[in-house]
Amino acid sequence: MCCLSPPARNMFATSAILAAALVAPLLLLLRIFWPYFWKDVRLAANLLRVLLTFAARRRRKPAYLVLDRFLEQAARHADRPFVVFEGATYSYRDADRQSNRIANALRSRCALTQGRTAALFLGNEPAFLFAWLALAKLGCAAALLNCNIRSKSLLHCFGCCGAKVLIAAAELADAVGEIKTSLEREGVTVLVLTRECNTPGFVSFLGDVENASEAPVPRSLRSEVTFRSPAVYIYTSGTTGLPKAAVVNNTRLLAALAVLSSNGVTAEDSVYLNLPLYHTAGFFIGFIGSIEIGSTIILRRKFSASQFWDDCRRHNVTVVQYIGEILRYLCNSPKKDNDKDHKVRLAIGNGLRADVWKEFLNRFGDIEIREFYASTEGNIGFMNDTGKIGAIGRTNFLHKLFPYALIKYDTEVDAPVRDSSGLCIEVGRGETGLLVSKITDIAPFEGYARNKEQTEKKKVCDVSKKGDVYFNSGDLMRIDEDNFIYFQDRVGDTFRWKGENVATTEVSDILTMMEFVEEANVYGVQVPGHEGKIGMAAITIKEDEEPDWESMFSHISSYLPAYAHPRFIRIQNSVEVTATFKQMKVKLVEAGFNPSMVCDPLFFLNDKAKTYIPMTEDIYNSIVSGTIKL
Template sequence: MKQSSTDMIGLRDIFHKIPQIAPKLPHILSGLKQAYLHGQKTPIGLAVAFEKMAQHYPERPAVLFEQQSLSYQQLNQWANQIGHYFLAQGIQKGDVIALMLSNRPEFFVSILALAKIGAIAALVNTSQSGKVLSHSIRLVQPKAVIVGDEYQQVFNAIRHELHSDAVLYWFADTETRKQSGIAPEGYLNLARCADAFPEFNTTTTKHVYAKDGLFYIYTSGTTGLPKAVIFNHGRWALAYGTYGHMLNLNCNDVLYAPLPMYHATGIVVCWCCVIAGGAALATRRKYSTSHFWQDVAKFNASALGYVGEICRYLLDAPVSEQDRQHRVSKMIGNGMRPNIWYEFKQRFGISEIMEMYASSEGNVGFSNLFNFDNTVGFSPTPFAIVQYDQEKNQLVRNAQGFCQSVQKGEVGLLIGKITKRSPFDGYTDADKNHAVILQNVFKTGDAYFNTGDLMRNLGFRHAQFVDRLGDTFRWKGENVSTAEVEGILCEHPLIHDAVVYGVEIPQTNGRAGMASITLNAGTVLAEVDLAKLWQDFKQVLPAYAVPVFLRIHEQLETTSTFKYPKQKLKNQGFDLQQSHDPILVNLPNSQTYCVLTPEIFANIQQYHYRF
């Protein structure tokens, strides 16, 4: 992607934006005060903010889902009942309860209930199954698991692998306040359990502080199985006070966010914006392009929560009268590519895109407060974009051993300075924490968090996201761990070895998965059932992690240190002129692999297929 000089930002550009920002300033200053001016023993976090809104604006709609509408008071009272119930069962501050629920009111009320009593909600990625799912749950050692009926079959397959003393709760796949259903054997019906408990606020909310855990969010990181990242109430308050107030929603706003709410973009950024303004959050179980603008109209949405892939899907859809028959004027999220930014705004009549950047585990964040195009925005937290040698996969250090910042317009590695105000809370695994902390960066004794992301310095503390370093790549709005996929592919009876990496497809966001594999001795490619191979992968991997391309090697090349030259494979991608090996592809809407021919390759390059 070529860099436009018009993306560069200077002081004059900032001055031109001040008239647009001025109306927001009272709300922004109020948020910053709440984010930063609190003591270690000041009650803070999700439950404090929600209870305040429920007290001031009880009748305002808080959550909209399908035909359901819950007010702030209703959701708060329901959460109180669940909170009182768990307290009666001996659940204490710091205890973990895992959640496996789709986007629906029961998901939000469970998180809020646990926040009130200081317990930690482990937000399980519901696209996981098998060994990955059991690993994720066992990693946080939950006292209980709350399972929605929609995931009961997937959960039952790994249930025997969990700690035997974990209590299992169940929510029917209904509007459970009206129709609680009958729990299957081995589960307690949480709707019925909590129904007799009081609706007044739990006293424990007043004893939840900044350092107390709010939830675990799972991230693939750069290698291995998913990691559980602790997200505490202080960090939530920081997001609430910054992102939440900068979008400047009010009681007349509805933010529509059909995102997976087990991710930080949905559950942190979008919900913070809504609570900060007393607005409503509208969502659906799963994103749908065909229903998107219908939902916007049904909920009368005025704002959107997004990831970049959604924006591309909407642009790919045929032009419709619905494109502008709405009151949406602003949106917040991440991953909007510069090559579609302007087109998206023009087609759908959007005036403000608050692109932001943050990671579940990181300590540095950006937000597009000044509403510039093609940027993740401005960061008030201490950070640096430093020179990085991608070929050698290492930081560039000078003769004194210190790093060097890149110049305006240049690309480097984003790192966040670790301070009292911007701490690194870390993973559950201390060894993984050590691996991402950089020491002696600009001076002896300092420490920075390595984001693993390449950024372009746009000037005036603004940046533009370029790509992810390392083995993790992003596809369909999800981070894909190559080590995890490699391990699963190598368990297939036909595959001897596999190397997984991401490759770029023209006009798409992120990188599609590609696996270079060797088949087991005696296996002939011409005799392989390609439809069954694709189905086998689909059964053991989330849809976004199933390789789009397969490159079939007789023998995988290794270096002298027995490492695979992954960068070389990435550079060659699926280009037939750079590879003499057969390459297979899973084309959009197809349920099999087929041989990649020059004609198919040309059609991919010309965007005839929409991956």
């Protein structure tokens, strides 16, 4: 029963009406002038929660690391499924015990101790996750080797991290065998996850693991590990040369715990992980992100367009990871009546083209797309939590703590444009500029292992004032009037194909190993309907030599992963260079692989014939129309 008198009730009602009359216009103004107000509020709340959690963990003694979060989940939710793989389900308890066995076996077999590094040469399988947890329990860093690399690249990548132990999958033993002599010379112990290995000197490690104790690994074995200690080495092509080992320390990895939780993913979700675990996206988001919230990982060896949605239905998947190419493949797959019959509510990833974004939503239903931008070694990131199609993110208050700039960049001379005082010039709204982010104590750039030269090359000095130092992302961006950020292109000598960065210098080095090749200028060209750029090379032939295209095919197949194969080769009389002897690429890129625009002899890589064949108008038209799949 109301205790207010009639006059008081009338006054209260009048006040409520007046308040509503004032609030309605205010909400209308917010909708007009600040359309993303409530999303910005939600984002601010999420970021504040993440920062407070991160700060609290950083203050804990002893150091609280990602492994500690996993151990908490294993203790609290031991029976909860952690990873589902090819019909087998492993709980958090199973993962804890199996990683204990691997850790104890490593101690017995090769006396791995804290501060050392071991390399993982494994594909997407539970053993990858368990082995990383085992190394973390021993206080060791893990070098995540790309399982597609071979020969010179494999040896180089292994050498970057300073490891003396290599853990390889059984199916990759032959690849390791190609560099066996070099590994033996360096005293490297090769452990193959099989019960029997026919390669002399390699250890059949699976039996050791099966016979090892599952007793917990004492914390004292990792007591000297700090936040600054390397946690993983992840390889990136960067701008030039062979792959580089980006150093990811424990602070960076601890921050990565929040990537799924900050996007509303909970323990009730199942996360579909088909991206490579040796890459940042699969490792940080799918694996580390799931540890924070205790969700279930549905793990696949590799992406399959034909199996994607069937997997999602079978395992009640609610969250998927992507790179732009994956969603494009799904959109290009045959349409089915049950395309919208699934429980996926969130897709998180990067590299999604606007047209594919629209088509994906129209075809597969109301799925929230969280496009983001980040790089393995970079010190800044952006997230698009508004659903704005085409944008990689939006600036927010947090970027006051992580200053960045878009600066004018001369792609011909491959350097920033500077004013009369020697400082960089920021571009205006709507203009394209190179993204650089300030290197500070809270936004460090750890650089590349054993590669000081390339580490320094990624720094830009004197950006906004003399003496400052920024990280060069190598990416061209633009920002619109609503603070949305759009990726435009990459600069330097790297292009991206099939979700992988390809360093042109590395491919060029491989091509010039052929006896008939004098010089090779490698670059990426756009293919209609495809994300990224595909490899092409302009080469010169040595005097009195003739091209041997079958040998060329065999050579690149031995030294390069498939995504780095130059699909088109153009023969020139000489390679054009700039005044500073840098190879000219702009005109070559513009001409592409269209026979009507290229006057030089042009060849196409035919996988079925295992050779290069002359490029024709018919082949060109078949590629453009999609009849020939690349």
